[in-house]
Amino acid sequence: MIVATLPPLSERALASELVQYTLTAGSVRFSPVPGLNFAGLGFNGTIPGPLLRVVHGQRLRAKFINKTGQGSTIHWHGMILPNKMDGSEGVTQPAVPPGGSFLYEFSPEPPGTRWYHDHVGDGLLRGLFGMIVVEDPRDQRADAEFALVFHDVPKMATVEPAMMGVGSAPMVDPLGSPELTEMAPDDKMGDEVAFSAHCINGASYPNTKRLAVKVGQHVRLRILNANPTQTRYVRLAGHRLIVTHSDGNPLPAPVEVDALRVGVAERYDAWFEVGAPGAWLLQGLSTDPFAYEQAAVVHTEGMENAPPLSSPQSLEGADYFTYLKAGGTGSAMPPQGVKHYDFILDDGKYGSSRWTINGQTYPNTPRIDVRRNDLVTVRFTNKTDMDHPMHLHGHVFEVTEADGVPLARPLPKDTSLVRANDGTLSWRFRADSPAGRWLLHCHNAIHMMDGMMTEVVYAI
Ligand SMILES: [Cu+2]
Secondary structure, eight states: OOOOBOOOOOHHHHHOSEEEEEEEEEEEEEOSSTTOOEEEEEETTBSSOOOEEEEBTBEEEEEEEEESSSOBOOEEETOOOOGGGSOOBTTTBOOBOTTOEEEEEEOOOSOEEEEEEOOSTTHHHHTOEEEEEEEOTTSOOOSEEEEEEEEEEEOGGGHHHHHHTOOOOOOOOOBTOHHHHTOOTTOOOSOSOOEEEEEETTBOTTSSOOEEOOTTOEEEEEEEEOOSSOOEEEEETTOOEEEEEETTEEEEEEEEESEEEEOTTOEEEEEEEOOSSOEEEEEEEOSSTTGGGSEEEEEOTTOTTSOOBOOOSBOTTOOBOOHHHHHOBOSSOOOOOSEEEEEEEEEOSTTOOOEEETTBOTTSSOOEEEOTTOEEEEEEEEOSSSOEEEEETTOOEEEEEETTEEEEEEEEESEEEEOTTTEEEEEEEESOSOSSEEEEEEOSHHHHHTTOEEEEEEOO
């Protein structure tokens, strides 16, 4: 199990200019709950993989050894890095074959809570992911800090039917969530993956690691949703959370909420004050009968065995994080960039296995061709009945509009939820990353594999 607590980095680690890791991907028998024996894949023998840490300015050298028996790569999600280090199979590198290795080396940019994962086939679904923290020396110091990967064990037998559009997994959004409240009567159910366990850092409640805090402490949580298909809402009973970073990037202004809304592949940094002695559950909310497993106890000294205060598996009456709450309502719609793209996210009729951009599946989707320093704007319109967590490799974009409302303060992100049933979302980014081919895709693993993907391509 990976350790949740982030101790201060040693003088020696801070003094070094190069941080080296070896990441060996291989089979893992994963049993977070009794009776479950998941044939997983993991880095260095664990799901999730080890927590990697560098200080902004240090160079990362990660030797990847593939012992999975299938092709694999490592994608460094949220990083601006040389294109050949991006780990996109078939785009920036061929898959590393079974028994092969690859050296990833770059200076991690920008600082913040980021992650790494397989970018070939089903590796991410089976457990090839982990968090990487690029410490920002300018950050406000936390009295305690916890790195928490929220992840779930997929029923692999439901993956193929989901891709074929004939699955029968139930919708598990918590009551009061937008996907559930905005469902139309004829919306499809059951076209996604089902899960057999819900975890935080490789364990399920009550075996999750307890998070020890002290009264008066200012505590930082770094939270990643590594679920391949589902948005996760996260709540700490008895506390409001102050969100400071989205996808590792500082928000224009902190925002205080009851719950986080963490789309697939998103990260949030959230803080809370320990006002009094106690024990409280930090929970991932959903309507799955086993949702209670995705929880960890936060407690003060001597309270580790006290019955923890918990939250209902519902968002009714809860003030949860939205882009509009974080960005505020602006006065005018964002102007279009030099290059502007309107992308309609859609799919075929029921039973289809196609998830499309402007009617096409990758690689036939319209691609974004840029010249250096072009200002690019993209507006997504979601004609489907599911949210789409759209991700761009190698860039930080700004969300400038959501559901027809311009944001007063654009939000810097690398993954953003385009809401179901005619939701819209606008991005703005500068084409100033290293030249190459950068994938732009839905991070729902099923939608990505079924074609909802394109590329941003730099003219040489
Ligand atoms: Cu999608």
